[in-house]
Amino acid sequence: xxxxxxxxxxxxxxxxxxxxxxxxxxxxxxxxxxxxxxxxxxxxxxxxxxxxxxxxxxxxxxxxxxxxxxxxxxxxxxxxxxxxxxxxxxxxxxxxxxxxxxxxxxxxxxxxxxxxxxxxxxxxxxxxxxxxxxxxxxxxxxxxxxxxxxxxxxxxxxxxxxxxxxxxxxxxxxxxxxxxxxxxxxxxxxxx
Amino acid sequence: xxxxxxxxxxxxxxxxxxxxxxxxxxxxxxxxxxxxxxxxxxxxxxxxxxxxxxxxxxxxxxxxxxxxxxxxx
Numbered sequence: 001x002x003x004x005x006x007x008x009x010x011x012x013x014x015x016x017x018x019x020x021x022x023x024x025x026x027x028x029x030x031x032x033x034x035x036x037x038x039x040x041x042x043x044x045x046x047x048x049x050x051x052x053x054x055x056x057x058x059x060x061x062x063x064x065x066x067x068x069x070x071x072x073x074x075x076x077x078x079x080x081x082x083x084x085x086x087x088x089x090x091x092x093x094x095x096x097x098x099x100x101x102x103x104x105x106x107x108x109x110x111x112x113x114x115x116x117x118x119x120x121x122x123x124x125x126x127x128x129x130x131x132x133x134x135x136x137x138x139x140x141x142x143x144x145x146x147x148x149x150x151x152x153x154x155x156x157x158x159x160x161x162x163x164x165x166x167x168x169x170x171x172x173x174x175x176x177x178x179x180x181x182x183x184x185x186x187x188x189x190x191x192x
Numbered sequence: 193x194x195x196x197x198x199x200x201x202x203x204x205x206x207x208x209x210x211x212x213x214x215x216x217x218x219x220x221x222x223x224x225x226x227x228x229x230x231x232x233x234x235x236x237x238x239x240x241x242x243x244x245x246x247x248x249x250x251x252x253x254x255x256x257x258x259x260x261x262x263x264x265x
Contacts, residue, residue, distance in 0.1 A: 077244035090231035098223040104196030104253035127223040179204035
């Protein structure tokens with residue numbers, strides 16, 4: 001009888017230990033998820049505000065040719081439009097903040113083109129780069145150290161190359177021309 | 193698009209990702225901004241009007257977690 005009671009006591013203690021271990025592991029998992037969430041995103045667009053600045057973005061250097069990125073609350077997007085009915089309109093759109101990650105970056109975005117642009121590029125660029133009214137990637141703009149997708153441009157893409165490219169701060173070069181599934185209008189094109 | 197100090201990969205429109213065909217080195221010590229540039233042509237003032245970004249997410253690269261199995265009996 002005593003042996004049976006002793007065995008029961010051992011089993012109860014073991015169950016308590018299991019529950020304690022599971023609780024501790026749960027705490028560790030929760031803490032880990034919290035750390036990932038807090039450190040998981042450097043920038044996330046939010047187009048529900050009043051203007052582009054509230055989304056942490058700015059339109060830069062439409063120049064005399066016109067062109068401006070603005071907030072479109074109807075489509076929850078940053079939208080480009082010619083601003084003075086001039087041909088050859090253009091503009092950069094950039095985050096107002098800059099970000100650093102020694103482990104590297106992931107960039108996910110969705111875009112829609114209403115027509116085939118003359119030049120177009122998406123990516124990340126050195127925050128020290130002083131923007132000019134040129135394609136930072138396709139035009140091999142000096143100082144525009146960065147990497148991105150250049151589906152339409154000059155030397156890199158020639159409208160058909162649709163390249164991933166790298167600007168080493170002096171000249172841009174093609175890394176890949178494998179991804180070509182680009183088109184116009186809906187659906188939006190995810191770039192990841 | 194994923195970029196690290198010595199590798200890259202990208203995918204457009206849900207296609208299988210392309211990775212590291214051309215090796216390179218990327219300076220991950222710099223500060224970076226998201227950027228896009230668009231330019232229409234010389235003939236049509238409204239050519240690319242209405243083009244837009246509906247989502248932009250920039251995150252640090254996080255390596256996949258190593259598989260760990262804990263068994264409690």
